[in-house]
Amino acid sequence: MSTLALGFTLTFVMITMALSKWQKLGLEKDIALGTIRGALQLLFIGYVLHFVFQTEHLAYTIGIISIMIAVATHNAGKRGKGLKGINWRIAAAIAVTEILTIGLMLSLNIIKPTTQFIIPISGMTIGSSMIVCGLFLNQMNREVETSRDVIEALFALGATPKQAFQRALQSSVKASMIPTIDGMKTVGLVQLPGMMTGMIIAGTSPVEAVRYQILILFAFTASAAMTSIILSMLSYKLWCTKELTLRKQTS
Structure with missing residues (x-):
């Protein structure tokens, strides 16, 4: 894509801002800031990855993955406000899922042991795990609040x-996995996933692109289950005190 063509993509941003102004949504400033921030972040990571792909140094790869996990943890942790120690539990769930997923792919020779494969797939895996963590925490907060009387009665009964x-x-756990499972049911019929579309646009055979997309699809399903179950096992005690009483929910 030429620089001129890339510049024309701002047309979509202008349309969005115009619609926001027309409907008096007041989102123009957020859209503008989001556009600038997103573009700068993508350009920055593009140059960083270009450097890392050339060096193929393990330390750089681990560093980038660690930053991804840290950012994902911070973002998902906002859903667990008031739960002391939730951040390290989220980080542990995402990190274990990442290690198991990438480790399995490498051990089975599904992907090549190069940064060109490891970092992009790690980014998608960590991003998916982050969403699962957020969904789990949201649903768990709702479940605890709506079932407060039942849970307290169970504690009273020992x-x-x-x-x-x-x-x-x-x-x-079920609620956090529903989007991933629904995505499996509609992929290829309702939507063509980003990785597959990108590979096709880059000139890769559609059949080869589909193979990689199947890999990502199956890996995402497993990683969603692992992340949600690990986080549930690590965090459920945070909703109660040592005296076995429910903590007050914070907004």
Whole structure:
């Protein structure tokens, strides 16, 4: 894509801002800031990845993945406001999922052990895990709040935290995985995923692009399940005190 063609893509931003102004949504400033920030971030990471791909140094690869996990943890952690220690639990869930996913791909020779493969797939895996963490925390907060009387009654009857929160945890894990599962059902019919589309535009055979997209699709499903289950196992006690009473929800 030429620089001129890239510049023309701002037309879509202008249309969005015009629609916002027409409907008096007041989003013009946010759209403008988001556009500038997104473009600068992408340009920056583009040059960084260009450098890393050329050097093929393991330390740079680990560094970039660590930054991805840190940013994903910070973003998902906002959904767990008031839960002390939730951030390191999110980081642990995402990190374990990343290690298991990439480790399995490398050990089975599904992908090549190069930064060109590891970093992009890691980014998609971590991004997917971040969304799952946010969905889990949102749903868990709702489940605990709506089932407060039931959970407190279970505690009064001598139930352990795991027993008291069992139904809420099951519902939250299920809710966090629904978007991923729904995506599997409609991929190729309702949408052509970004990775597949990008490879086709870059000149790759559609059949080869589909193979890589299938890899990502299956890996995302497994990583969503791993992330949600690991986070549920690490975090469920945060919703109660040592005296086995529910903590007050914070907005």
